[in-house]
Amino acid sequence: MKQTVIEMLARAAQEFADVPYLLRKTEDGWFTRTFQDVHLQSRQVGRALIKLGLEAGDRIAMLGEGSPEWVEGEFAAIVSGCISVPLSIKLLADEVLFRLNHSGAQALFVSKNQLQKVLSVWNSLEQKPLLFYLDDDLGFFERECRAAALDSTRCISFSALLQLGQEQETAAPAALQARIDAIDEDTVATISYTSGTTGNPKGIMLTHRNYAVNVDDSVRMFDVPRAAFSTLLIIPCDHSFGHTVGIYAALARGITIHFVDSRGGGLATVRNIPLNLKEASPVFLLTVPALTGNFMKKIVQGVENRGRLIARLFHAGIRAGTRYYGDCYVSPGFLTKTINFLPYKMADLLIFRAIRATFGSRIQFCVGGGALLDEGQQQFFRALGIPVYQGYGLTEASPVISSNTQFACRIGTSGRVLPSVTCRIVDEDGNEVPPGTRGEIVVSGASVMKGYFRNPEATDEALRGGWLHTGDLGHMDRDGFLAVTGREKALLISADGEKYSPEEIEETIAASSQVVSQVMIYNDHCKYTSALLTLDEAAVRRLVNSRSITTADSLIDAIRDELYGFRRDPAYRDRFPPQWVPSVFQILPEQFSEENRMINSSMKLVRFKVLEAHRESIDYLYSTDGGDIHNERNRHVVLKWLSPA
Numbered sequence: 001m002k003q004t005v006i007e008m009l010a011r012a013a014q015e016f017a018d019v020p021y022l023l024r025k026t027e028d029g030w031f032t033r034t035f036q037d038v039h040l041q042s043r044q045v046g047r048a049l050i051k052l053g054l055e056a057g058d059r060i061a062m063l064g065e066g067s068p069e070w071v072e073g074e075f076a077a078i079v080s081g082c083i084s085v086p087l088s089i090k091l092l093a094d095e096v097l098f099r100l101n102h103s104g105a106q107a108l109f110v111s112k113n114q115l116q117k118v119l120s121v122w123n124s125l126e127q128k129p130l131l132f133y134l135d136d137d138l139g140f141f142e143r144e145c146r147a148a149a150l151d152s153t154r155c156i157s158f159s160a161l162l163q164l165g166q167e168q169e170t171a172a173p174a175a176l177q178a179r180i181d182a183i184d185e186d187t188v189a190t191i192s193y194t195s196g197t198t199g200n201p202k203g204i205m206l207t208h209r210n211y212a213v214n215v216d217d218s219v220r221m222f223d224v225p226r227a228a229f230s231t232l233l234i235i236p237c238d239h240s241f242g243h244t245v246g247i248y249a250a251l252a253r254g255i256t257i258h259f260v261d262s263r264g265g266g267l268a269t270v271r272n273i274p275l276n277l278k279e280a281s282p283v284f285l286l287t288v289p290a291l292t293g294n295f296m297k298k299i300v301q302g303v304e305n306r307g308r309l310i311a312r313l314f315h316a317g318i319r320a321g322t323r324y325y326g327d328c329y330v331s332p333g334f335l336t337k338t339i340n341f342l343p344y345k346m347a348d349l350l351i352f353r354a355i356r357a358t359f360g361s362r363i364q365f366c367v368g369g370g371a372l373l374d375e376g377q378q379q380f381f382r383a384l385g386i387p388v389y390q391g392y393g394l395t396e397a398s399p400v401i402s403s404n405t406q407f408a409c410r411i412g413t414s415g416r417v418l419p420s421v422t423c424r425i426v427d428e429d430g431n432e433v434p435p436g437t438r439g440e441i442v443v444s445g446a447s448v449m450k451g452y453f454r455n456p457e458a459t460d461e462a463l464r465g466g467w468l469h470t471g472d473l474g475h476m477d478r479d480g481f482l483a484v485t486g487r488e489k490a491l492l493i494s495a496d497g498e499k500y501s502p503e504e505i506e507e508t509i510a511a512s513s514q515v516v517s518q519v520m521i522y523n524d525h526c527k528y529t530s531a532l533l534t535l536d537e538a539a540v541r542r543l544v545n546s547r548s549i550t551t552a553d554s555l556i557d558a559i560r561d562e563l564y565g566f567r568r569d570p571a572y573r574d575r576f577p578p579q580w581v582p583s584v585f586q587i588l589p590e591q592f593s594e595e596n597r598m599i600n601s602s603m604k605l606v607r608f609k610v611l612e613a614h615r616e617s618i619d620y621l622y623s624t625d626g627g628d629i630h631n632e633r634n635r636h637v638v639l640k641w642l643s644p645a
Contacts (some may be wrong), residue, residue, distance in 0.1 A: 003185050003212035005078055008251040013039035016254035019227050022068035025261035025276065033068045035254065036185075038075065044165030045076035045158075047176050049107070051168050052130060056081030056179055059103045059191065061129070063087045063096065063118065064111030065235045065262035065269070069134040069158050071144035071247055074190075074237075076161075081179035082107075084190045085203075086238035089114055090498065092577055096199075097121040099193045102454065103203060104246060105129050112137055113265050119148045131155045185209035191453050192240055194395050194499055203453030204395045214447040215249045215396035217418035222367075227254035233279040234260050234273060234291060239497075240395040242286055247406065258282070279294050281360030288370035289525060292377050292388055292495035299355055299384075310351065317347020321383025328382060329410035329479065344383070352384050359386060363407060367391060369399070370497025372484055372525055378411045390414050391433075392484050396468055397421070398447040402482045413481035414474075421445040424467070424478055438475045438485055442467040490607050492523040492580055500580045506605075508575070512566040515539045515559060518592050520610050521582055522618055530621040531582035532614055534591045535559070540641045541596040552635040557641065559587065582629055586617045587637045 001007055012021075017036040024031045033041070054060070060077040062084055064070050074084045085103045086593065087096060089111075096117055096642055100108065107130040115133070122128070131154060133141045138157050168175070191203040235242030250257055258280035261272040302355040303314045320340040325330035356363060366381065366388040371389045381388045391403030392414030401423065404415035417423040424432045425439040433439045448468045451459035453473060462469055471491075474484040492500045502521040509519050509531075517536045523529040540555075545563070549555045563585065566572040592598035598609045611618065620626035 002183075002208070004183060004187075004208035005075070005189050005211055005248065005251075006180055006183060006208070008212060008215070008248065009039050009075060009079075012251040013252065019254045020256045021250060021254075022071055023256070023258045023280075024069075025259075025263070025272075028088050030258070030279070031068070033072075035251075038068070038072055041162060041463055041502065042072045042075035042079055043176060044169065045072060045161045046080035046165065046179075047168040047172070048161040049076060049080045049177065050080065051164060051172070052107075054080060054082055054106055054130075056182060057418070058082045058106040059085050060107040060109065061085040061087055061100055061103065062109050062238065063089065063106040063114045064109060064134045064237075065089060065113060065260075066233050066242075067111070067134060068259075070109065070111075070237050073132065073134065073158070078189050079105075080182060081183060081187075083188050086190060086192055086243065088238050088285040088498075089236060092163045092574065093120045094575070095577075097124055099203075099585050100129065101126045101203065102201075103191055103193075104286060107132060109134055111135055111262075112140060113262065115141070116143055119150075121145060122148055122150070127153070132161060133157045138494040168402050174380055183208065185212070187452070188450060190243075192238070192243075192395050202455055202458050205450040205453050206395075206398055207450050210398045210447050210449065211244060211248055213420050213445070214244055214400055214418070215252050216226075217420050217447070218245055218400050218403070219249050219252050221403060221416075221418060223407070224249070224253040224255070229253065229283045230256035230258065230280065231282045231284055232258045232260060232273075232276055233286065235286050235288065235370070239370065240399040241288075241393070241497075244398055244401065245367065245369070246286055248251045261568070264396060277358065277360050279308065281362045282362050283362050285359070285363070285366040287366045287368050287388060288496045289368065289373050289377065290527075291428065291492070292366070292368065292373065292381065293495060303351065303355075313347055314351050316343050317351065318380060318383045320344035320347070322379040325379075325382050325411075327411045328387075328404075329408070329481070340433065346569065348385065356385055367403065369393065372414070373556060374525075375412050377424070382411065392472075392482060394470055394472075396449045396462065396470075397443055397445075398449070400447075400559050401441075401443055401470075404481075408481075410477075410479070410481045413477065415482065416480050417443075417482060418445075418447075419500070421447060423476070423482065425474060430465075433475075435476050435478045438473055441472045441474045441482070441484070442472045444468065481530040492521060492529060493525055494523055494529075495525055495527050496581070500577070502580070505576050505580060508566045508572055509563060509599040513573070515543055519563075520592075520603070520605060520607065521580070522611075522621075526622060529580055529582045530618065531563070531585040532610065532617060533563070533585050533587050535587060540638075544641055547636060550642065552638050552642065554632050555638045556587075556629055559638070560585075563582075577611075584629055585634075586614075586621055586626070586631075587634050588614065588617070591638055 012035045018034050020032045021035045021038050022033045060082045062074055077084045098236055109132045112135040186207050188205045189208050191192050193201045233246050260269055260276050262269045297526050304311045320343040324337055324340040324344050365385055368388045368390045378388055389404040393399035393401040401421055402415045402417045408416055422444045424442050426442055427433050427439050444467050476482055492502050506519050506521055515535055516533055518534040520532045598606055625631050
């Protein structure tokens with residue numbers, strides 16, 4: 001039997017036929033589609049896609065919040081031999097435009113919340129795709145399409161696709177099966193765009209076998225029972241973690257997925273999470289650090305609002321629970337466990353149980369992905385009784401490479417490597433290093449991507465000698481746990497795991513400012529983006545004289561205006577997502593140079609050298625004092641430009 005997404009869906013429809021698979025919140029409650037429903041409707045929509053002229057290998061983009069229609073639309077694309085291109089709802093309009101043009105998308109499934117984003121760049125699309133609407137508000141869809149002067153025959157609702165597919169089941173019964181028969185394990189199922197600047201993102205091609213193998217590994221590692229688990233999928237459908245471990249893994253074990261109620265847009269979605277948790281009562285959650293961090297903050301705030309006594313008992317219980325469990329792999333010892341048992345269990349009985357109930361009545365654990373989870377968060381939730389098992393992966397590996405589980409967990413690591421994945425830690429020459437030694441993480445196995453779409457150079461760089469070079473640094477401990485310790489790639493990573501390349505922003509800042517000489521932007525799982533700046537001394541003195549600046553704070557304000565000067569240019573005003581533009585900065589007293597090895601012979605920034613030399617400054621930018629640009633360090637540096645030359 002072929003290892004394909006199609007076979008996974010077909011088997012699930014047989015084995016878990018009447019088990020609820022996908023649930024969406026409506027005015028009338030939770031609308032349910034079973035595994036059999038999804039299988040049948042995906043095939044119906046697949047027939048409609050064929051009738052509408054879509055050929056095998058055509059790309060069909062997906063842009064919308066999580067919903068049964070989103071999943072069925074993707075399955076329909078795949079079952080018809082097309083390739084799904086899942087897009088993040090966080091993308092700016094120009095970023096959506098690039099991905100649609102680069103992929104050559106012939107069709108696009110889009111939600112109500114994302115429709116205007118697409119229509120705003122419609123005239124710039126190199127190929128106008130068929131537009132498929134994922135929501136129920138057909139009047140809104142029709143009005144918006146008319147206002148944009150779109151061909152109404154190419155703007156089609158999901159319900160109309162279903163009806164057309166039903167008609168084709170009789171009119172052309174063999175067409176769909178012919179497409180299915182032509183699909184093999186090495187056929188590309190999806191192209192996911194990640195890890196690139198707005199000008200050059202890479203499209204990661206994942207095959208049917210990539211997904212099938214990664215799903216099988218993941219459910220086996222966690223020993224997921226059949227038709228017994230449910231989850232509330234808070235992570236977007238396009239996110240590779242939620243895509244594989246949520247939507248596809250559900251097929252292997254009959255997992256029920258509730259989608260967060262996204263009606264009303266982003267802010268409404270966030271507000272709906274607490275209620276949806278109660279209603280869905282999930283057994284497990286897929287999380288990212290930003291989400292667990294938000295949960296943690298709200299829990300602490302709620303406890304402290306209940307008074308000093310409860311707060312003291314709570315915090316004492318968390319501390320006791322942290323000591324009681326240790327790193328969750330090596331027992332902290334009889335004496336430590338005995339001393340901390342009573343305060344921990346008292347807090348659990350009086351406080352922790354009530355807190356766990358806010359996650360529903362069945363919550364057992366969470367799995368953390370998307371970014372590295374702070375040890376403090378892991379310890380907090382372990383003590384609370386809802387352990388967050390940290391994993392590691394990247395989309396190029398489908399994405400899971402390793403994970404902690406309820407059977408083997410060590411806080412501070414990303415767990416053990418999946419059975420079908422081979423992982424090595426290598427030095428700069430590609431030689432494997434012994435346990436405990438840091439090097440680059442490289443992996444091989446059946447879950448490694450086919451390559452980057454229309455980018456053979458990047459493919460050759462990433463896939464060398466049969467190994468995927470992740471660009472991440474880490475080490476393997478003697479018990480077989482993988483610890484990820486840093487990044488070799490020049491990527492910004494936010495607290496929720498979103499990734500972005502900084503070079504274009506850096507180049508834009510330097511090019512548009514007379515004062516900023518060099519800039520290195522930084523974000524490694526942080527709440528905001530920061531920057532290290534070096535300045536042109538002569539330009540700063542001219543700025544001081546031209547504006548008659550006399551105080552350090554006024555000069556810092558002027559430097560900030562220079563930093564954001566690109567925003568005055570219409571070509572760059574909305575070019576970059578706000579989260580990646582630095583909100584704080586540290587002015588350095590010396591330039592990056594070849595002499596201090598922060599610039600290489602080709603005049604490129606050597607990031608890891610800058611980080612090594614200025615790690616303390618980076619850490620300071622995320623402190624209370626350093627988070628204000630008018631900090632004492634910046635004041636001290638700029639004072640020399642306020643005195644006569």
